[in-house]
Amino acid sequence: MLTERQLFILRVLIDDYIKHVEPVGSRTISKREDITYSPATIRNELADLEDLGFLEKTHTSSGRIPSEKGYRFYVDHLLPSLSMKESEIGHSEFLFTEKVQEAEALFDQSAKILSDLTNYTSVVLGPNALDMKLKHMQIIPISSQVAVAIFVTNTGHVENRQIVLPDTIEPSELEKLVNILNERLAGVRLIELNTRIQKELSAVFKKHLKDYQNMGVFLDQLLLWSKKEKLFYGGKTNMLSQPEFRDLDKVRPLLDFLETRDLMEKLVSSTEKGLTIRIGTENEHEAMKNCSVINASYTMHGKHIGTISLIGPTRMEYQKVISLLDSLSKEMTNILNDFSN
Amino acid sequence: MLTERQLFILRVLIDDYIKHVEPVGSRTISKREDITYSPATIRNELADLEDLGFLEKTHTSSGRIPSEKGYRFYVDHLLPSLSMKESEIGHSEFLFTEKVQEAEALFDQSAKILSDLTNYTSVVLGPNALDMKLKHMQIIPISSQVAVAIFVTNTGHVENRQIVLPDTIEPSELEKLVNILNERLAGVRLIELNTRIQKELSAVFKKHLKDYQNMGVFLDQLLLWSKKEKLFYGGKTNMLSQPEFRDLDKVRPLLDFLETRDLMEKLVSSTEKGLTIRIGTENEHEAMKNCSVINASYTMHGKHIGTISLIGPTRMEYQKVISLLDSLSKEMTNILNDFSN
DNA sequence: ATTTAGCACTCGCTCTTTAAGAGTGCTAAC
DNA sequence: GTTAGCACTCTTAAAGAGCGAGTGCTAAAT
Numbered sequence: 180m181l182t183e184r185q186l187f188i189l190r191v192l193i194d195d196y197i198k199h200v201e202p203v204g205s206r207t208i209s210k211r212e213d214i215t216y217s218p219a220t221i222r223n224e225l226a227d228l229e230d231l232g233f234l235e236k237t238h239t240s241s242g243r244i245p246s247e248k249g250y251r252f253y254v255d256h257l258l259p260s261l262s263m264k265e266s267e268i269g270h271s272e273f274l275f276t277e278k279v280q281e282a283e284a285l286f287d288q289s290a291k292i293l294s295d296l297t298n299y300t301s302v303v304l305g306p307n308a309l310d311m312k313l314k315h316m317q318i319i320p321i322s323s324q325v326a327v328a329i330f331v332t333n334t335g336h337v338e339n340r341q342i343v344l345p346d347t348i349e350p351s352e353l354e355k356l357v358n359i360l361n362e363r364l365a366g367v368r369l370i371e372l373n374t375r376i377q378k379e380l381s382a383v384f385k386k387h388l389k390d391y392q393n394m395g396v397f398l399d400q401l402l403l404w405s406k407k408e409k410l411f412y413g414g415k416t417n418m419l420s421q422p423e424f425r426d427l428d429k430v431r432p433l434l435d436f437l438e439t440r441d442l443m444e445k446l447v448s449s450t451e452k453g454l455t456i457r458i459g460t461e462n463e464h465e466a467m468k469n470c471s472v473i474n475a476s477y478t479m480h481g482k483h484i485g486t487i488s489l490i491g492p493t494r495m496e497y498q499k500v501i502s503l504l505d506s507l508s509k510e511m512t513n514i515l516n517d518f519s520n
Numbered sequence: 521m522l523t524e525r526q527l528f529i530l531r532v533l534i535d536d537y538i539k540h541v542e543p544v545g546s547r548t549i550s551k552r553e554d555i556t557y558s559p560a561t562i563r564n565e566l567a568d569l570e571d572l573g574f575l576e577k578t579h580t581s582s583g584r585i586p587s588e589k590g591y592r593f594y595v596d597h598l599l600p601s602l603s604m605k606e607s608e609i610g611h612s613e614f615l616f617t618e619k620v621q622e623a624e625a626l627f628d629q630s631a632k633i634l635s636d637l638t639n640y641t642s643v644v645l646g647p648n649a650l651d652m653k654l655k656h657m658q659i660i661p662i663s664s665q666v667a668v669a670i671f672v673t674n675t676g677h678v679e680n681r682q683i684v685l686p687d688t689i690e691p692s693e694l695e696k697l698v699n700i701l702n703e704r705l706a707g708v709r710l711i712e713l714n715t716r717i718q719k720e721l722s723a724v725f726k727k728h729l730k731d732y733q734n735m736g737v738f739l740d741q742l743l744l745w746s747k748k749e750k751l752f753y754g755g756k757t758n759m760l761s762q763p764e765f766r767d768l769d770k771v772r773p774l775l776d777f778l779e780t781r782d783l784m785e786k787l788v789s790s791t792e793k794g795l796t797i798r799i800g801t802e803n804e805h806e807a808m809k810n811c812s813v814i815n816a817s818y819t820m821h822g823k824h825i826g827t828i829s830l831i832g833p834t835r836m837e838y839q840k841v842i843s844l845l846d847s848l849s850k851e852m853t854n855i856l857n858d859f860s861n
Numbered sequence: 862a863t864t865t866a867g868c869a870c871t872c873g874c875t876c877t878t879t880a881a882g883a884g885t886g887c888t889a890a891c
Numbered sequence: 892g893t894t895a896g897c898a899c900t901c902t903t904a905a906a907g908a909g910c911g912a913g914t915g916c917t918a919a920a921t
Contacts, residue, residue, distance in 0.1 A: 202884085206883080217893070219896095237901095240900040241883085241902080242884060319655065327676050334662075337678065415779055419775070425768060427771075430760070431757060434760070434775075438757060545913050546913075559913095561865070564915095579871085580913095581912075582871095582872075582873080582912080582913065583912080583913060
């Protein structure tokens with residue numbers, strides 16, 4: 180267990196390091212008004228904190244910097260509790276340009292606002308369109324062989340894809356098919372359409388459609404979804420202004436990481452409601468080992484549908500950033516839910 | 521007028537600089553097998569070429585590097601003529617993963633291929649969907665006030681937007697409107713829909729629609745387009761591996777530029793068919809002053825519909841890159857036109 | 862009239878050296 | 892338990908030396 184004094188010193192040191200990005204020595208700490216001990220005493224405490232793994236040295240006679248464990252402890256135990264902070268700030272107002280009309284604009288602007296406010300990189304993971312419910316679908320022929328299938332969701336989102344029409348199918352049959360789908364499957368989530376058809380509609384199809392056999396392949400083509408979350412970025416190049424990444428060889432992997440959709444999706448996805456903080460190697464990717472990632476989820480009708488995230492150096496201004504992210508995600512949730520009224 | 525020897529020396533020097541990215545001195549040039557003159561002679565020529573503005577020195581006693589004017593001359597007069605090069609290479613085969621089905625995939629892959637092959641940054645400017653012709657449109661109500669308008673083009677592209685329904689409009693009227701539009705405006709380019717309506721359809725509307733007065737605003741809302749070209753990137757971070765941008769303060773503006781949609785659109789747009797090369801300040805933007813941009817247009821049914829571009833340092837491997845870009849843009853044109861059969 | 866050898870001179874780089882400064886750990890005294 | 896004092900370590904910046912690549916100019920050679 181850490182003593183009160185150790186906790187205090189640890190917090191002061193990390194605060195200072197976050198602010199100045201330079202190893203902190205005993206003298207610096209002792210100079211603070213609220214510190215009554217001499218540098219020597221503090222040196223002893225620092226040595227202990229280092230033994231415990233909360234601090235590190237960059238070289239034998241340098242000041243200390245927080246270790247990953249140090250940051251983790253700081254975030255978990257030394258941050259002024261969120262609820263307090265929140266009430267202090269009140270509801271922050273974010274500067275959305277005019278009233279945003281479409282969800283995409285909201286996400287895009289949120290990412291931009293967040294990165295502007297923090298000077299870190301931010302990413303919004305949009306909702307998976309496939310989780311939305313079918314409002315209406317349609318198949319529009321482009322040529323004799325190719326058609327466009329369109330799915331409109333209850334949220335007003337439009338999914339579309341080109342499909343190849345089987346030679347055998349007749350226009351009237353196609354129309355029938357579309358009608359059946361619209362009648363029976365309105366309100367079903369896109370992702371579930373295919374299984375629902377197989378479970379419940381084969382009988383109906385057999386009854387109304389001539390060539391049900393060949394339809395199978397066509398339906399599969401029609402309803403084979405690939406993942407469809409969209410990513411919205413803000414401040415992609417902000418990393419370059421972080422002192423710890425002043426070195427090209429250090430930023431390169433980072434920027435490459437940001438450009439790799441798969442990795443980013445994984446990094447930013449989170450099934451949990453609320454706020455998640457991952458520090459350094461907790462992100463489980465080499466390129467992110469000196470970064471922290473904070474994910475905040477936004478919801479619709481109480482259900483988690485996406486996240487807004489901030490990526491910065493492990494030395495992040497956690498306090499500021501957490502309350503920002505917290506209120507912005509709430510604001511997003513509010514606006515989103517206003518849409519559906 | 522430059523003498524033969526000057527031309528030769530200029531070309532050798534620029535070739536060498538492009539290859540090694542280091543100021544080239546008289547000794548280096550004289551060591552080449554096909555050079556019979558002594559360093560001293562070459563020094564004299566170099567001094568002349570410098571006076572003429574084709575070369576520069578980084579400091580008083582350094583070797584020479586090409587000036588912007590030098591590159592321009594090199595590209596215009598010293599490059600082995602394209603037609604020759606082409607026949608040498610024959611039709612290069614590009615490695616598109618399986619047969620690309622949709623135009624978007626083609627653009628995306630083209631950009632990736634090009635940046636992989638060159639180690640520069642590439643951008644494809646997609647066709648403006650608004651130049652495509654209306655195949656079919658539809659309005660699908662989401663709630664009592666909001667609807668989604670969908671426009672399918674002859675190329676199978678889908679444009680959609682949310683619109684606010686006027687209180688006054690009746691569902692049957694809406695249906696009539698959509699029918700009229702589909703009957704009368706199929707084949708018209710999206711961008712022209714609005715003017716066509718005003719010129720030709722006001723009579724029809726007056727005849728068939730009850731509340732033609734209020735319809736005006738609604739139509740404007742429905743048909744107010746904003747630019748819709750899409751950009752596809754490849755190798756966004758490749759700039760970081762160019763020796764001339766080894767410096768963070770040099771790359772930062774560049775990367776920022778790449779992230780700014782407006783600027784990129786302008787940079788990469790070109791109305792000309794064929795290949796355009798812009799060197800350094802010819803790009804008319806501070807951030808691009810040390811870059812060259814090569815735009816190649818791809819066409820559909822003989823009409824220029826978009827460009828594929830390469831952005832690299834002014835010291836680019838022009839020869840390689842030009843023939844690459846040339847054949848890739850042709851390949852794109854081919855594949856695109858295959859789509860429409 | 863070209864071309865070339867020779868030479869003095871200029872920069873930019875790299876390597877050392879030096880000195881200053883910040884910080885530590887340890888010991889001994891308070 | 893706390894602190895003053897001190898030797899020691901390591902980083903950083905500045906200054907200087909030496910090298911190498913390159914130039915421009917002059918005078919001799921072709």
